[in-house]
Amino acid sequence: MPQTERSTSFPSRLVGQYALVTGASQGIGRAVAVRLAQEGATVAVNYFGSAEGAEETLALALAASSDRGHGKPDHVMVKADVGNEQDIAAMFETILARWKRLDCLVNNAGFQRESPSEALDIETYRRIIDVNLNGAVLCAQKALAHFVARGGGGSIINCSSIHQIVPKPGYLAYSISKSGMAGLTRTLALEFAGRGIRVNAVGPGAIDTPINAAWTGDPEKRGVVTSHIPLGRVGTPEEIAAVFAFLASEDASYITGQTIYACGGVTLFPEFRENWAS
Ligand code: NAD
Secondary structure (H helix, E strand, O other), X not given: OOHHHOOOOOOOOOOOOEEEEOOOOOXXXXXXXXXXXXXOOEEEEEEOOOOHHHXXXXXXXXXXXXXXXXXXXXXXXXXXXXXXXXXXXXXXXXXXXXXXXXXXXXXXXXXXXXXXXXXXXXXXXXXXXXXXXXXXXXXHHHHHHHHHHHOOOEEEEEEOOHHHOOOOOOOHHHHHHHHHHHHHHHHHHHHHHHHOEEEEEEEEOOEOOHHHHHHHOOHHHHHHHHHOOOOOOOEOHHHHHHHHHHHHOHHHOOOOOOEEEEOOOHHHOHHHOOOOOO
């Protein structure tokens, strides 16, 4: 099927699930919130800063639920800086007071800054680790405490990156935050497997979102990016969201502790496309 004609008839694998998606005001987080809603979940759209993007995500999620025959679920917007412990605690209090349950946490919020590593400002470094990694840890703790207290399991899906395993020079804090996702995902997966809680991650490659605004709209720069991708194109947020929906669903009931790289083959050492080693 040509990439432009992908099927839009999704299954309804997430009916009855309540899911929190962090950083859902745009990009991959928005696509995940909408996809989960399309599959029947009730979603909490976390945002930080202006509410505008989150309002748009909420409207898209509501339309998606209604279009797919899931009625009018109690989708909600919840403001919190994922780099702030008090904000995270308040966010979970709000959601659990309203829904009384949570089934799936998507740790998606993240950002990056470029700097030569020897000149990386320590405050910038700390903030990136606080949002991308520590925020995911703190959200996971809150979700796990709830899953354990109510029994019956749950799932956590971390938005990692190819940079969990591929170094990104000039982005030291980002690379460390995503490498840390591997330890977070695998350790929690093992610790909580006996309680029916699955913990996985998705590792996107180059995806068409605002985080990549420096090159997505520039044909020349985009061409350079594309030339490094074995499948020959940049990914869409919807293609990444599909992996999250799979991992959240019973179709992934026997999968835990894994990172699925949705990267068009970038983790395959593309330099080996043509043999040069023998
Ligand atoms: P994006 O910049 O469009 O979205 C990031 C989202 O995180 C935004 O909604 C932003 O408001 C939110 N966010 C940032 N700081 C926050 C904070 N302190 N509290 C709450 N929310 C916060 O970028 P994206 O591409 O959609 O990125 C989403 C995730 O995907 C990130 O974790 C990113 O590292 C990861 N990722 C993206 C790509 C890609 O190519 N786009 C590749 C690999 C991994």
